[in-house]
Amino acid sequence: MKKKILCLMMTMIMLLSLGQAMAQGNDVTLTVLWFNDANESEVFKETVADYLEANPGVKLDVQVVAFDAYEKQLKLMLAGGNAPDLARMTTALMPVFSDALEPLEGHADIAEVEKAFAPSMLAFARNGEGKIVAYPTEATANGMLVNKTAFEKAGIDVVELSKTWTWDEWEEAARKVIAASDTVKYGLAVDFTPHRFSTIIYQFGGRMLTEDLSAVNFSNEGTVNAIKWFKRMHDEGLIPPSVWLSSEKPAELFQAGIIAGHIGGSWNINTYVGITDFEWTAVQCPKGEIRSSVPGGKFIAGFKDAKNKDEAMKLAGWFSDAEHNAKYCLGTNNLSSRVDVSIEYPANTEAFGVFSEELKVTPTYTAEEWNTAIVGKIGNAVKENVVQVLLGSMTAEEAAAEIDRQAAELMQ
Amino acid sequence: MPKAKRKGQKGNFHQTLTPLLFLSPNALIFVVFIIIPAVQGLRMSVMDWSILGTPKYIGLRNFERLLRDRVFGITVRNTVVYSLFMVLLITVFSLLLALLLYRNTLRGERLFRSAFYLPSLLSMITVGIAWRFIMGDEMGIINYVLRAWGAGEVGWLSDPKFAMGSVIFVSVWAQAGYYMVIMISGLQAIPQELYEAATIDGCGRKQSFWHITLPMLKSTVLVVIVLATISSFKAYELINVMTGGGPGYSTKFIVQQVYQVAFTEDRMGYASAMSVVLMAIIGVFTLLQFKLTGKEQDYE
Amino acid sequence: MSRPSRRHPALKYLALALLGALFLFPVLWVVLSSFKPQQELFRVPQTLLPNRWTLDNYLFSFSQGDFGLNIKNSAIVSVTSTLLAVIINTMAGYALSKFIFPGRDLIFGVMIATLMIPLQVIMVPIFLQLKGLGLLNTLLGIIIPPAATPTGIFLARQYMTTLPNSMIEAARIDGAGEGYLFMRIILPLSKPIVATLTIFSFMWRWNDYLWPLIVITNNRLQTLQQALAGFVGQLQINWSSLLAMTTVSMIPVTAVFLVFQRYFMIGIAAGSVKG
16 A cells, blocks of 8 residues: 555656646747736736737746745746746846846847937946846836825815925924824825835935945935934824834825825825825925935846747837837826827826926936945845834934944945 | 553554655655755855855854844844743643633534634735734724724834734734644543543542643643744744834844845845754754653653 | 533633634634725725625636636645645654654654744755756645645654554554555544644645745746735735635635534544544
């Protein structure tokens, strides 16, 4: 009997090799690694459907991975010599993987690409040698979304006020909104990410890196002031502690009508279109020392080690031409990264307008900083040390110094 | 005491080839999929290695750095605190539930067992989701009720004073049913006649618990303690969904730190060194448990 | 036999009912929330029951992605892996509990020790190993490796030590082969632990996220848990789909539990051990 069981085991092991053999077909199947915030993978598939129709030998295998696991999954696949053909990338992932990405050179007309896409987006898409290694897809801008109804209740025309407001004026208005409402308890929430927090850093005149981008330097006046302000807003009850101290999501608090404003970004439009309980819109962020957003975006890129490099780059190029890019951005409610695309959104046109305007006044060093590899690695250090300030166990200066110290250790 | 009676059984069988054959499928899988990768992975603890780069030998430098790593120290402390409470609460609570529900005499017993076991059937991600809806500061139902009563809100997950307690509570909630099942099968294996004999001898209920139930259940309790210890030292998903390790470092455990260092900071070698320390701690705890509960061979 | 439970059954019921409610409430919350329209999910105050019942979350989730396929994959993996696990774990448990041979305690110790390794750290070597064996992107890759669970062996061994040696001895004297002995004597006597292992192992495999994450990178082979995790984005969580699919994912494990509950936790005391 045990022999039978051993036989069974053997058969199983034999089956493995069979399964492996069967996995290989004749057609080209392009594996695409993807993550979703909403419906992006579906819209992607719809957008390239015509390509697949025109090329019946090409099949798509889109694997949606939780964003939490995305970077790890990609690293695992690359380390194991099992690179996907294409992958969706974020601005933060670009510097991490840029060396493994296939340059567009030889697959597309670089001059055309440089003309078609916004230079700020192309900056993210370049690798260390300055070669373009990804097609920008959607462009994003950090910014503020507000509960218009709540401001109205307090007698404030937020659209008008926001055209010139400073953070002090915002604070005054926020207090009025909270006082005038039963549901709104806080003025603002900021996503628990260093990327969103950097919006405030930049607005307060701060920087994350040294001028030449060679080292992390949080110990500057603007950045420290931003941390101090953030701490004061928490202490005075204008910002809910649950976001940075536990895991409540600003987007959910906003939809629940608990916060009057949300420092999020253009991608939130896609979620907030579903809100029926109140009116909302995007407004210009209050001015600190300067006005600033943080540019970002998503990309589609191929890999040097991928099996079907040529086919993959063809598809990526098709997906990124003006027509298809417009279709994708419309379907996902996003700003396009192409300069030659203008999209007629069915709703919230003013919100899209606000985010585009925000990008125009944003200093270029914001993109340069976010395009360095080191900024991607210090994310946790920034979060953890700012939280220590919020908890009162560190001063803003100490936190900034600690972030610099940890970053220096990571750079070794 | 009854123990002597059962000791009358003969010892095990002296053979070598048969048991090895029976062991072989398991052993093969272990060696191929766990032990070889583990040896390779843990070897990285003496390397400087980013996942996409080539490992470089650096001796014990990772371990030296660990000694100076303040955050790692905090995570070790958190992990040990969490595990001690978890194991204690899980053991007591699952035993309690099992004692209430093992006899097959109570009406609706099966229904209750199912109710207590149901949370264990859920994936940790589901558990995290459910409890965030309940314990969340602003959106959570508990604070809503507290507000409605005019009591102050509590930062169940955002106040460092409460976060660890909340995480332990939910972990116990999520796993008590699972250990209850193990306890119940242990309790049911105790021969009924022992109790009958004890009653005839005039033993009270309390006495039979201390003199029959507990000694007979020793090996089961050991199983529960060992399994709970190991699983609590490795807790990851639930904590990740509920608090993400926060507020600050309040609920950050070794495994979280390992994960972060390995994949976000891209220091695989350093993360391996942390894992070696984690394994050493688990090993020491497990050995202690085997030692404290008497000779490992003594099942009855 | 006098038991307090006889004297105060009402009190016992009350305690059980309260505890039971505490245990069921969060689960109920998830299930009921999956019938709420998106806007209601974030409305404060939250209500337990949906104000407006809707199946939209389910319909929408099933219209997107390949949930049928994900469920099928999860089912194949969970069933076969559980079968395999029960067979090899009871075999190992038997070997470790009823035989004395050199290195036995060492083997057992090593097996328990493998439980202590955090998988997260050895993901890369495991990945390479799977790749070398051609198991990447095959369901076998998530069926075979996790079937050898140290916990399963531990439980099986623990239970089997309580089986009477006399019976095995008697069978040997009657000339029974070792395989026959295991299949015809040991396994039937081990019904409760087989049922327990079945339930546990099905639950582990069904809810497993880590192994599929390492092994499967092909969306036709993704399991339900992977698909569920896909709802958690960088910036947003797709709550409506997540809640709906989570509810769906709870059904099979609960069903398996209800079916096998009958076989485990019963009759251990009554039957076998008396030998």
